[in-house]
Amino acid sequence: APGLMNGKRGVIMGVANNRSIAWGIAKALSEAGAEIALTWQGDALKKRVEPLAQELGAFMAGHCDVTDLSTVDAVFSSLEEKWGRIDFVVHAIAFSDKDELTGRYVDTSRDNFARTMDISVYSFTAVAARAERIMNDGGSVLTLTYYGAEKVMPHYNVMGVAKAALEASVRYLAVDLGSRGIRVNAISAGPIKTLAASGIGDFRYILKWNEYNAPLKRTVSIEEVGNSALYLLSDLSSGVTGEVHHVDSGYHTIGMKAVDAPDI
Numbered sequence: 165a166p167g168l169m170n171g172k173r174g175v176i177m178g179v180a181n182n183r184s185i186a187w188g189i190a191k192a193l194s195e196a197g198a199e200i201a202l203t204w205q206g207d208a209l210k211k212r213v214e215p216l217a218q219e220l221g222a223f224m225a226g227h228c229d230v231t232d233l234s235t236v237d238a239v240f241s242s243l244e245e246k247w248g249r250i251d252f253v254v255h256a257i258a259f260s261d262k263d264e265l266t267g268r269y270v271d272t273s274r275d276n277f278a279r280t281m282d283i284s285v286y287s288f289t290a291v292a293a294r295a296e297r298i299m300n301d302g303g304s305v306l307t308l309t310y311y312g313a314e315k316v317m318p319h320y321n322v323m324g325v326a327k328a329a330l331e332a333s334v335r336y337l338a339v340d341l342g343s344r345g346i347r348v349n350a351i352s353a354g355p356i357k358t359l360a361a362s363g364i365g366d367f368r369y370i371l372k373w374n375e376y377n378a379p380l381k382r383t384v385s386i387e388e389v390g391n392s393a394l395y396l397l398s399d400l401s402s403g404v405t406g407e408v409h410h411v412d413s414g415y416h417t418i419g420m421k422a423v424d425a426p427d428i
């Protein structure tokens with residue numbers, strides 16, 4: 165879609181490396197003509213994000229660790245200084261202790277519950293609040309969620325509870341920001357092998373299970389999530405807000421899974 169995003173500027177938060185969903189989104193937006201800013205979490209990831217930013221001619225907007233809200237403030241100040249106004253924000257950030265992304269949900273600790281909710285849920289609201297102040301009317305805000313918010317998935321545990329709260333946040337934020345024409349949506353992506361996903365127990369098996377049972381008989385790529393994000397971040401979806409859009413090869417539509425994944 166060359167030209168679809170001409171004249172639009174925004175920030176993509178959550179690129180860790182070239183396997184990140186946020187990177188798939190950054191590429192799709194850039195190809196469509198958007199001007200992009202990226203954030204990174206800490207010096208180690210900065211080294212990975214820098215060459216990716218160069219590839220797209222993206223602005224390095226700053227270190228961002230959402231547990232320290234002064235870093236979120238700093239990012240939006242630097243965006244305001246650079247561009248004045250922005251048109252879109254992508255939030256592709258989540259974290260939970262990997263020791264609790266296996267076994268039983270009931271064993272979740274209070275500390276990790278609170279940290280998971282802070283990083284994976286509250287941060288989206290904190291980002292939306294700051295984005296609203298410098299966003300043009302008609303802007304678009306997007307986050308990433310997973311089917312484990314709706315149904316129990318093995319090992320997803322506290323992250324499923326967090327994603328349910330994140331999806332509820334999408335609806336509340338859609339109302340709050342809607343009067344200015346700012347839209348708030350989520351993509352519920354099927355499983356993709358990324359850094360964050362490698363913390364989830366039996367992830368390879370989950371990928372295979374999806375491959376065998378999704379209507380499209382395969383998993384999705386970060387490029388496919390990127391293309392759907394392009395729709396939600398562009399004016400093509402100007403009538404869409406408060407929505408959780410599944411990009412999962414149709415997996416969520418299946419009631420009775422028919423085929424077991426072979427042993428791997």
Ligand code: NAD
Binds near residue numbers: 183186308360
């Ligand atoms: P990823 O590891 O590439 O990205 C996760 C990002 O979260 C990283 O860039 C990391 O720096 C950032 N992050 C974690 N804690 C942070 C903090 N305190 N402050 C700032 N940033 C922080 O993995 P991904 O799979 O691309 O994850 C992106 C989003 O997509 C997440 O919300 C994830 O839950 C969601 N998602 C992933 C899948 C999947 O199967 N990979 C499926 C559905 C949804």
